[in-house]
Amino acid sequence: MFPRPTPVPPPEERALVHPDVDRAFIGALVRDFYGRVRADARLGPIFAAEIQGDWNPHLEKMTDFWCSVILKNGAYSGRPVPAHVRLKQVQESDFDIWLGLFRQTAEARCPPGVAEIFIDRAERIARSLKLAMFFRLERPSAG
Template sequence: MRPPDLCTEQEISVLVRRFYDAVRRDEQLGPVFNTFVNDWNAHLSKLTDFWSSILLGSGRFRGTPMPKHVALPDLSAPLFERWLVLFREATAAQPNRALGEQAYDTAQRIAESLWYGYQMSRRPGTAPTQLRLV
């Protein structure tokens, strides 16, 4: 359960932008994201809504992330693990420790869920592999 005063919208916005700035520059993740994200401002706005809905219960996010991720070609456990490393770095840089911890714990669950769903859609009948969590 999230505390009602966990963070502000501004803190969420800063976290999302800091994280995705690192993703865009990353040697492994940058090419993936930069290939499939055509409008970064719109994408960051949607991701801010997503994290606001999760962390503050704002209900602003509307969408289903799983089908969008399943449609991407050639995702791998190392890419999801790299995503988590960068997310950990972004949350560790947050002055609001409670926000950082809650956001990272949630990001781990999201990454595991997306990776599991991706594997199940790509290799039905094969046992999915686990991510190495940082």
């Protein structure tokens, strides 16, 4: 009566994005990306206000996150939406800067065909974060 859920193949049967794309690759990409973010005039101060001192816990968390997204290995179990909704200084246009830096990093580091996969995922997730952060139904005007 109900459609059966598509069975999820065990990890060893899932197609690899690319043989070079493993946790070490993703960790290096994440570190390169956040190096660019920290050097950016607009995003740098936003992150500096949130992450004081040791960046490693954030970089490891983001490596887990991207491993979950790309390798589908379940490494990340956090909640991105509340982590961003509380960032009151972030504007919608900041996501264009974030995505531009992410695109530059992915294109610089990825084997052929792989940057597009990272960028596509980042754009989809950015869209849902932006909806959670900025979408408001217009209130009907009084009177």
